[in-house]
Amino acid sequence: MLTAVDAERAAVTAGLSAAGEAAGGTEVHTVGVGLAAAAARTTYVLMSRLAVEQARPDLVVCAGIGGGFAPLAPVGSLAVAETIVAADLGVQTAEGFTPVAELGFGRSEHRPPARLSRAVAAALGAAHGPVLTVSTVTGTAARAAELAGRHPGAVAEAMEGFGVAEAVALFDIPVLEIRAVSNAVGPRDRAAWRIGEALAALTSAFGKLPGVLEVEAAHDDT
Numbered sequence: 001m002l003t004a005v006d007a008e009r010a011a012v013t014a015g016l017s018a019a020g021e022a023a024g025g026t027e028v029h030t031v032g033v034g035l036a037a038a039a040a041r042t043t044y045v046l047m048s049r050l051a052v053e054q055a056r057p058d059l060v061v062c063a064g065i066g067g068g069f070a071p072l073a074p075v076g077s078l079a080v081a082e083t084i085v086a087a088d089l090g091v092q093t094a095e096g097f098t099p100v101a102e103l104g105f106g107r108s109e110h111r112p113p114a115r116l117s118r119a120v121a122a123a124l125g126a127a128h129g130p131v132l133t134v135s136t137v138t139g140t141a142a143r144a145a146e147l148a149g150r151h152p153g154a155v156a157e158a159m160e161g162f163g164v165a166e167a168v169a170l171f172d173i174p175v176l177e178i179r180a181v182s183n184a185v186g187p188r189d190r191a192a193w194r195i196g197e198a199l200a201a202l203t204s205a206f207g208k209l210p211g212v213l214e215v216e217a218a219h220d221d222t
Contacts, residue, residue, distance in 0.1 A: 129154055
């Protein structure tokens with residue numbers, strides 16, 4: 001489990017502990033804010049685990065709070081990534097935005113295991129759709145509309161998911177992204193943020209997640 005900051009890590013850890021995972025071997029690491037920090041720290045964590053334990057995890061989960069696209073993901077709700085998208089990695093011209101993949105320079109998205117992401121979203125009562133990774137948080141209605149137009153069905157915006165997914169892909173490990181919504185994507189209004197509510201939702205989600213993963217793992221074995 002990977003989060004950007006310590007407050008998110010504490011929320012995830014509290015949920016796992018409530019689910020009886022305190023001594024279950026589930027590791028929770030803080031990887032820093034933004035795509036680059038997340039990719040670098042995720043790579044370091046995975047390489048360190050491989051070096052010390054000679055084992056790799058079955059799944060990596062990027063988790064934290066983020067902005068939600070109304071009306072699909074209102075404040076206080078949860079969002080699970082169907083696709084993890086690098087939403088501002090590319091080139092912007094007068095004609096619009098072109099993703100880096102269309103320029104021929106790499107990937108613009110990662111897809112978590114489809115059945116698993118759907119099952120997790122259903123169990124958590126979460127919105128399921130693209131989660132956008134941005135380097136600059138959206139602060140205007142125009143920018144929110146532009147992103148929603150380019151990514152139909154987008155449910156959330158955050159800053160680390162694509163960096164985590166890029167690093168995890170190097171090790172051929174599946175990835176999930178789970179976000180608790182602290183604010184609406186759009187005009188920046190700090191007074192309307194509900195960070196405490198979002199962190200509580202994150203704790204609740206991770207109290208349920210181990211059971212969902214166990215059920216899905218059992219399905220994979222049958």
